[in-house]
Amino acid sequence: MVHALEQAWRVLRTNGELVDIHPAITHTQVGYCRARSFVFVGSSGFPLIHYRDASRALRYVRAAGLFQQRTSKTFECMTYAPLGELAYWLTNSSEPGAAEQSERLVKRATQAMKADPQGNRVGARERIIVRVLQKADIGSRRR
Amino acid sequence: MTLQIDPEGVEIKTLRAATDWRGKRVLEIGCGDGRLARRLVRLGARVIAIDPDAEEVRQAMATRPRTYHEKLNVALAEGERLPFKTTSFDIVVFGWSL
Numbered sequence: 001m002v003h004a005l006e007q008a009w010r011v012l013r014t015n016g017e018l019v020d021i022h023p024a025i026t027h028t029q030v031g032y033c034r035a036r037s038f039v040f041v042g043s044s045g046f047p048l049i050h051y052r053d054a055s056r057a058l059r060y061v062r063a064a065g066l067f068q069q070r071t072s073k074t075f076e077c078m079t080y081a082p083l084g085e086l087a088y089w090l091t092n093s094s095e096p097g098a099a100e101q102s103e104r105l106v107k108r109a110t111q112a113m114k115a116d117p118q119g120n121r122v123g124a125r126e127r128i129i130v131r132v133l134q135k136a137d138i139g140s141r142r143r
Numbered sequence: 144m145t146l147q148i149d150p151e152g153v154e155i156k157t158l159r160a161a162t163d164w165r166g167k168r169v170l171e172i173g174c175g176d177g178r179l180a181r182r183l184v185r186l187g188a189r190v191i192a193i194d195p196d197a198e199e200v201r202q203a204m205a206t207r208p209r210t211y212h213e214k215l216n217v218a219l220a221e222g223e224r225l226p227f228k229t230t231s232f233d234i235v236v237f238g239w240s241l
Contacts, residue, residue: 001241004172004222008235011170011227019160019236021154021179029211075157081146089146128154130161 001057005088009066012135018067020058022051024074024129028090029094030105032113033120038078039116041109044090044102067133075130082124083110090124148178155182164188167233172222173240177203177215183236184214191227193220 008018018045061067081089083106090102104121113119149155158164165187174180174192176199183190192215194200203217220226222240 004237005239007222007225008170008172008237010229011225011232012235013230013233016230016232017234019162019234020241022234022236022241023239054237057241071161072155073161075153077149077154078151079146082148083156085146101145128157130157132161 001053005061006066007084009061009135014135014137015020016135017070018131018133018135020054020131020133022054023088024127026052027087029125030109030122031125032088032109032116032119033072033122034116034118036124038123039112039119040113042105044098044105044124055095058133062133065136068136070128070132070134072131075128077126077128078123079126083107083122086122086124155185158182159186162234164234165240167187169236170225170227170232171236171238172225173237174203174217175238175240176198177206177217179236179238180215180228181207181211184211188214188234190215191232192217193225195221196218196236203224 029040029043031039031041062069079089087103087106091099109122113122145179151234164183167188168240169188169190171180171182171183171190171192177192180192181221192203200219206217
């Protein structure tokens with residue numbers, strides 16, 4: 001990861017920006033929509049631990065003087081799909097061996113939605129962080 | 144594919160507020176099927192998107208709208224070995240790929 005960030009630093013122009021987008025929470029939330037709100041049913045059991053490594057790598061290149069944090073924003077990203085496809089997507093987004101757990105979770109959300117007269121569709125919710133870092137001047141404190 | 148990621152468009156609003164993309168030369172590293180790259184073009188960027196997976200690159204090229212041909216290019220490459228000249232991009236994006 002650090003090597004990819006160093007490559008990004010190399011190809012960026014002076015004052016160029018690095019934009020990193022990744023989940024700000026370690027577990028994807030699954031539930032269903034009721035009108036404009038999201039009803040939480042459960043979290044995926046497998047943490048998105050590789051994104052912690054991404055945060056560590058960003059801290060490392062900032063400490064090395066390659067980039068300076070300019071801004072960060074968060075938003076909630078919803079993903080919708082039919083039962084099987086959403087379970088597959090959840091599994092794909094986390095650790096190996098999560099398939100059965102993901103399928104059970106999506107089934108639970110589907111049942112909860114069907115039991116709610118105002119429930120309309122099952123979805124997954126992630127809080128996403130967008131970080132914008134600026135390439136530091138060549139003369140700054142490179143290792 | 145019936146997967147709908149962020150149909151509400153919250154992501155594109157957040158990205159628009161985060162920085163100015165208009166006319167910028169952008170490299171997206173780990174573009175997957177090109178979903179985010181297409182959104183960056185909508186924000187006014189000229190995008191080169193790369194991915195190490197040949198099938199993802201093929202899909203990103205196949206789903207590229209005709210009107211985006213001059214604004215979006217997709218190539219097979221790895222983030223650890225970028226085949227681009229030094230200081231050639233205004234913005235580099237890692238979307239769920241770092």
